[in-house]
Amino acid sequence: MIRARYLPFVATVLIFVVAYALCALQFPNMLSFRVLGNLLTDNAFLGIAAVGMTFVILSGGIDLSMGSVIAFTSVFVAVLVRAGVHPALAFALALAVSTSFGALMGLTIHALKMPAFVVTLAGMFLARGAAFLISTDSVPISHDFLKQLKGIYIQLPDKGKLSFLAILMLLAFAVGVILAHRTRFGANVYALGGSEQSAELMGVPLRKTMIQLYAFSGFMAGLAGLAYTLYTSAGYSLATVGVELDAIAAVVVGGTLLTGGSGLVLGTLFGVLIQGLIQTYIVFDGTLSSWWTKIVIGMLLFAFIVLQRLILLVSERRAAIRASSGG
């Protein structure tokens, strides 16, 4: 018997498998390692960002600054590389900036007792503004180091490739799973999401966890920015507007409760893959407007939320019956 709290995750995986099977029935070509590899590569930056978002949402918070931080990182790196800085150094600098930016937001949320929504909203404006300040043009970059990075891949059967970006995303998810389920930090985040007050009474260091949490989310946004830079070979300050919403949608479709405290990091991977699958299907079909992506994601969101409500209701009722029969 599957436990009720894992039901949303199981449902997500099932939906992905069934949807992929349906797509493959209509377009047999979709059932190939090549399409699967591209699915992972094309959604790599979204997936990496979504790992950070999963933690923030598990804690009961939200990070609206992600799309802007991704754009900032990509412009920052592009301009540094154009100025002659080695990409590896530029990457490290960008990650340091995005991580400290996240930590600062976490500190602000805790110290000023302001809602995460408002603080990260201001962060969103600030990061986007900073990106504009650096450059409003699309800055192309090319460097041997970047070419080498892009040259790394694992060969899959029938000309499929697990590209560097796809590997990076899968690694990010692996780190996320370990952090969430095998470390004190992960336990603290779940506790915070369950109830901030109880968490504090239990001895969870609120301030430290909050700063670590948003620093982690900032780091992941920075990493997503690097992935985006590699993916497009350019930095553009107007790019990735609204990625935070896609990430939130992926997290929710992946079965994480938006009130926090319940969910699996791995579910988010499937949330991202479902979004990618819809886009791939639209590309294969060729006649559908790309706007159907948004509408289908909206409908999926709705279906998942209703499913979660039902599960909650059923488990509450079961608990009530147990309580009444026991007493």
Added chain:
Amino acid sequence: MTKLKQLRPQLLALAVVLVLIGLISPGFFSVTVQNGRLYGSLIDVGVRVAPVALLAIGMTLVIATKGIDLSVGAVMAITGAVAATLVADGHSVPVVLAVSLALGLVCGIWNGVLVAFLDIQPIIATLILMVAGRGIAQLITGGVILTFNDPAFSFIGSGAVLGIPMPILIWLAMGLAVGLLVRRSALGLLIEAVGINRRASMLVGVRARFLILATYAISGLCAAMAGMIVTADIHGADANNAGLWLELDAILAVVIGGTSLAGGRFSITASLIGALIIQALNTGILMSGWPPEFNLIVKAVVIVAILTLQSPAVADELSVLRGMLRRKGAKS
């Protein structure tokens, strides 16, 4: 007069912003009359603030019930697209107005049902329409920017009555209507009760579900008005950009107005002043001649400053400080 005292921080912030802009660009306060219509930067702020001000009216009520409405920008796009389609098809203005407003109402009720009756968290319930809404608007316009030429409908966006531009009249009238509705009856009090403790308010007999539904419906209605003003103003519907990210500006306006995202006490007037602060900032930065790249940074810094001063933590510190000063004064 107690009312004015409560509004002091917001009025002060608005005054500071206006004075700063006045110092940077002296022509800011000059208002002239041309062709029987008021012109000037100050009037321009009033006109351009219309969409955010309208959204902020509905958003204030929603936030007072401890909710949030992320979908208003998308609802603007939908109603704008429908209005433009109807106008382009040659329907009369009353029909266009009625259909668009009804559509906004339906969108609001959809959100309200999700939040009030299915008990879904507001942020995620309204996220559905926010994500899907722009797609729906695109389907309505067929993916193109629908343009039309209809002076009667455009009047909403660029006309003037007694020299005052229509958008200003619309948001003032809507603010007054909703403000009177909630403050001259017990509705406002009941909404605050629901926002502070929904369970307790239900136990004393407040019909919380219905009230919550109503606030989202009003928010949808406001979004429909905002959508029509934007559509009438640009003589077309742009499903991609109409109302894009305006929900965030509206939420900011409400928060600057001092209404807590945790629900409860609210003030529509303060939210409207908040919207004016945001718009004055936008216009001021444009007029200052700084490169537009600075817009977002300046906006973010000012907003962070205002919010920091209002935050519970700083407010506590300040009240402690004030208490200490008073005690010192009493001793000496």
